[in-house]
Amino acid sequence: MKENSxxxxxxxxxxxxxxxxxxxxxxxxxxKTLPGLLHLSxxxxxxxxxxxxxxxTKTTLLLTVTSGVLGIFLGTVTGIAKLSGFAPxxxxxxxxxxxxxxxxxxxxxxxxxxxxxxxxxxxxDLPDFDFYxxxxxxxxxxxxxxxxxxxxxxxxxPRGQTEAARSLGLSGIQAMWLVILPQAVRVSIxxxxxxxVSLLKDTSxxxxxxxxxxxxxxxxxxSQTFLVIPSYVTxxxxxxxLTTVMTLFTNELERRFKTKSR
Amino acid sequence: xxxxxxxxxxxxxxxxxxxxxxxxxxxxxxxxxxxxxxFKPFNYFVGKKLTGFEVELGDAIAxxxxxxxxxxxxxxxxxxxxxxxxxxxFAIASHGINEERAKVVDFSDPHYCTGGQIVSxxxxxxxxxxxxxxxxxxxxxxxxxxxxxxxxxxKVKTFPKDTDAVQALISGTVDAWVxxxxxxxxxxxxxxxxxxxxxxxxxxxxxxxxxxxxxxxVTEALNGALADILKDGTYxxxxxxxxxxxxxxx
Numbered sequence: 359m360k361e362n363s364x365x366x367x368x369x370x371x372x373x374x375x376x377x378x379x380x381x382x383x384x385x386x387x388x389x390k391t392l393p394g395l396l397h398l399s400x401x402x403x404x405x406x407x408x409x410x411x412x413x414x415t416k417t418t419l420l421l422t423v424t425s426g427v428l429g430i431f432l433g434t435v436t437g438i439a440k441l442s443g444f445a446p447x448x449x450x451x452x453x454x455x456x457x458x459x460x461x462x463x464x465x466x467x468x469x470x471x472x473x474x475x476x477x478x479x480x481x482x483d484l485p486d487f488d489f490y491x492x493x494x495x496x497x498x499x500x501x502x503x504x505x506x507x508x509x510x511x512x513x514x515x516p517r518g519q520t521e522a523a524r525s526l527g528l529s530g531i532q533a534m535w536l537v538i539l540p541q542a543v544r545v546s547i548x549x550x551x552x553x554x555v556s557l558l559k560d561t562s563x564x565x566x567x568x569x570x571x572x573x574x575x576x577x578x579x580x581s582q583t584f585l586v587i588p589s590y591v592t593x594x595x596x597x598x599x600l601t602t603v604m605t606l607f608t609n610e611l612e613r614r615f616k617t618k619s620r
Numbered sequence: 621x622x623x624x625x626x627x628x629x630x631x632x633x634x635x636x637x638x639x640x641x642x643x644x645x646x647x648x649x650x651x652x653x654x655x656x657x658x659f660k661p662f663n664y665f666v667g668k669k670l671t672g673f674e675v676e677l678g679d680a681i682a683x684x685x686x687x688x689x690x691x692x693x694x695x696x697x698x699x700x701x702x703x704x705x706x707x708x709x710f711a712i713a714s715h716g717i718n719e720e721r722a723k724v725v726d727f728s729d730p731h732y733c734t735g736g737q738i739v740s741x742x743x744x745x746x747x748x749x750x751x752x753x754x755x756x757x758x759x760x761x762x763x764x765x766x767x768x769x770x771x772x773x774x775k776v777k778t779f780p781k782d783t784d785a786v787q788a789l790i791s792g793t794v795d796a797w798v799x800x801x802x803x804x805x806x807x808x809x810x811x812x813x814x815x816x817x818x819x820x821x822x823x824x825x826x827x828x829x830x831x832x833x834x835x836x837x838v839t840e841a842l843n844g845a846l847a848d849i850l851k852d853g854t855y856x857x858x859x860x861x862x863x864x865x866x867x868x869x870x
Contacts, residue, residue, distance in 0.1 A: 581761030
């Protein structure tokens with residue numbers, strides 16, 4: 359039984375890894391052929407630009423994955439720091455959450471791209487600064503929201519769990535790592551998924567600093583062809599498709615954690 | 621049921637109603653003009669007040685036509701779409717005349733002539749050939765974008781506004797910027813500390829007002845008024861105020 363579930367897990371992770379490359383292929387194929395199959399007058403313009411849309415979608419996904427992973431890491435560290443017994447950690451964590459949750463993401467992205475180079479001039483020599491600047495801004499923003507999720511999830515675990523762990527002789531850190539966090543993770547999954555789905559859509563804000571992600575590519579296409587409705591319908595469909603694939607896997611993740619806890 | 625059908629019909633009718641002809645505008649007494657409001661010195665805000673070369677030109681044209689003006693400001697890449705949807709009577713926002721645009725809108729006679737200039741902070745980036753492999757900032761939806769895309773090896777970076785593109789050049793996150801030569805001059809004046817390197821003109825272009833396709837009565841009225849203000853010296857006066865020279869197409 360146990361072997362079977364670990365095989366299941368491997369399959370699940372494998373699915374997650376190949377799902378998005380397959381999604382990219384499907385998107386490229388769809389953009390290239392769908393308008394033609396429907397005999398739409400602008401099919402050729404879409405076919406010509408299909409590869410650009412695919413490349414831009416790749417950037418969107420890359421931006422989501424990198425800043426999502428960083429954001430979860432930052433959120434976990436900050437969430438735990440917010441519950442720390444050492445006051446300066448709490449202050450630092452609260453200050454970070456206060457700043458990044460209280461200011462608009464678009465301002466954070468513009469700041470990262472336009473203001474940071476005046477403070478640290480050497481960053482502009484980075485090969486893909488217009489990717490890294492919005493990535494860092496998105497990660498910091500995600501981190502602030504995730505921190506509250508993690509904190510709330512830890513606090514949702516009854517105090518008795520800590521007390522029981524401590525009375526069994528575990529240290530504070532051991533109790534957190536072995537007893538509290540595994541239970542908190544289960545509580546935190548739905549809100550974390552929520553944040554990641556928002557993140558995928560929020561990457562479209564990177565347009566303001568010239569990152570060639572999906573929203574920017576569609577914008578260029580729209581302003582060259584003046585095909586307003588087809589452009590927006592395409593961009594909305596691609597985003598919807600990506601979030602659907604994503605939630606397919608996260609729903610499964612939720613289900614797995616639920617059965618384990620029972 | 622009948623009411624809903626009537627209401628729906630009314631909505632559909634207004635949605636498909638054509639552009640206002642010049643007679644209809646004249647009867648209403650106010651012309652609706654759209655511009656971007658972020659393209660110094662052509663159209664920009666000083667505090668709350670919309671001003672600039674094209675804004676004053678628009679006002680002068682309306683005055684010649686005996687009309688009051690209602691200004692609308694919109695992001696640049698929405699302007700042509702707004703014209704085709706009749707949200708305003710015309711747009712004066714430094715639209716270069718090109719084929720793609722001519723497919724969906726009509727152009728007036730050009731109200732100034734200019735060129736797309738290469739700007740950088742390095743003396744080694746001055747010609748189109750030297751843009752090979754360089755990151756070049758341009759505003760999305762502009763003729764600068766389509767022209768830079770034709771340059772071999774240039775890595776195009778698009779920004780929603782020219783002000784964002786120039787900021788990217790100043791902070792060094794791009795190697796070059798291509799924009800209207802007068803906008804470049806203005807940016808240079810506003811940021812004297814930056815080591816500007818002005819390069820070649822990537823291309824020449826004629827700039828005109830944008831009117832909805834087939835709305836000839838408005839196009840003719842605008843052309844007539846433009847010819848009048850060119851003749852009576854109003855144009856030259858406005859042009860000298862902003863550029864120190866007459867920028868009309870000769």
